[in-house]
Amino acid sequence: MDISRREAFAAALAGSAAAVTGPATAAPRNAPDWKRGFDNQRIADLGDGRFLNPLISGDRADPAILKDGADYYMTFSSFDSYPGLTIWHSRDLANWQPRKAALSKNIGSVWAVSLEKHDGRYFLYIPVKAKPNSIFVIWADHIDGPWSDPIDLGLHGHIDPCHAAGEDGSRWLFLSGGDRIRLSADGLSTVGAVEHVYDPWRYPDEWEVEGFSPEGPKIHRHGNWFYMITAVGGTAGPPTGHMVIAARATSIHGPWENCPANPLVRTVSASEKWWSRGHASLVEAPDGSWWSVYHGFENGYWTLGRQTLLDPVEWTKDGWFKMKGGDLSQPMRKPKRGTALPHGQALSDDFSKPLALGSKWNFFKPAPDEAARARVEDGALVLKASGTAPSGSSPLLLIAGDPAYQFECDIEIAPGGIAGLLLFYDEKLYCGLGFDSKRFVTHQYGIERGRPANPHGTRMRMRVTNNRHIVSFHTSADNGRTWQRFDRGMEVSGYHHNVRGGFLMLRPGLYSAGEGEARFRDFRFRAL
Structure with a gap:
């Protein structure tokens, strides 16, 4: 980015930031704020021995965490985004980096997986919403893969598996609703029938x-007990619905007794910082302390999806445990040991390296050969056209976890091409701005609307600002030195699960439709 364009970008950001600090949106004077990382994105580690949730911002639902010696790995529901099931890595529980995606083949919408290591081998048990619904397994001898092709376990109608090994060496998948089924010794097939336990x-x-909706069971062995942690109350809907409960047994075979302190976590008021908290797991930190990871919606921001939260855990004298973080609105002491990795990743992309598919960019509902549409060439992402609009183009998307942000890109189209920038929930709910050689096309409510004249021709720079659900568009014919506001603003607070379903989030991205190839250069993202 040259100096003049960098200065213009900074000025625009300053103006956007000023617009959200007025009386209508001003936070309480004593409200905590986050430290900032890549592209000014918020990060949990405050740098003073404390952290502030979210642990990982944006749509990181149903966290599945694995302690593997000094390393911690975590992945999340990736739904219709592929490559999916990106593995994140930490050494201190507070700072996380994305590594590689474990799943490339589109087998359906991926929900609430189980990440395990057994006898030196890594396993991912993957429930998918497809026709029919089922549960698959993939395995690898290294966390970065290569991962096997998906194996269908034939568990139709069941969701949210959790792998567990019994005191007798048996292997099991626990399922939603209080069910389980036995696994073979190699973990790649089932034995017998599903049973209710x-x-x-x-x-x-x-x-x-x-x-x-009892779902998301997580089995943990600690001391002389097996603990089963379950979510009940529904994953979305009312902010006070989703919650965490626990039960325990001395054997993997039960009987299971419910914790007398249930629920262990629940949002009790819509005024709280975090809504619909649930799908919890337990994990031991490097300093021997115990913690829970689970997800929740940020107050007022269903559009960001369910974000990953970290809650300190205390084991009680009667052999139960409790969460100590309260409503998670305030900073807390992080684990005392472990090596902090740089948290997160830059979302800006100058396309000087191979496209970071899986770790950063994802296609939405891709065809088997979708990745072949994209290549990096001479500092540009070259994306072959597909479909006639974003709904059929399998756009390339990012996960942005801040309530306000701005992104921009230089876009060049071929004859007959249509391309642009998006805020995309799914193929029926998105907004954005695109153009062909003669006209703009406005995307709103998942449909194509006004088509005013395009004075820039086949190449322009485009900018999208999502300022706490208020969306504006700007275009530039001189590579960002001067900008013209596009005469269409939008409000997108309703682009979320409780309106549309699907458990997704509103994601920034880009698309190429019509004919030929579009070239995207110098993609810049910055949180406000």
């Missing part, structure tokens, strides 16, 4: 919830 604790009828 646990009746989850039930909340009072007067609580405002989405539904009972």
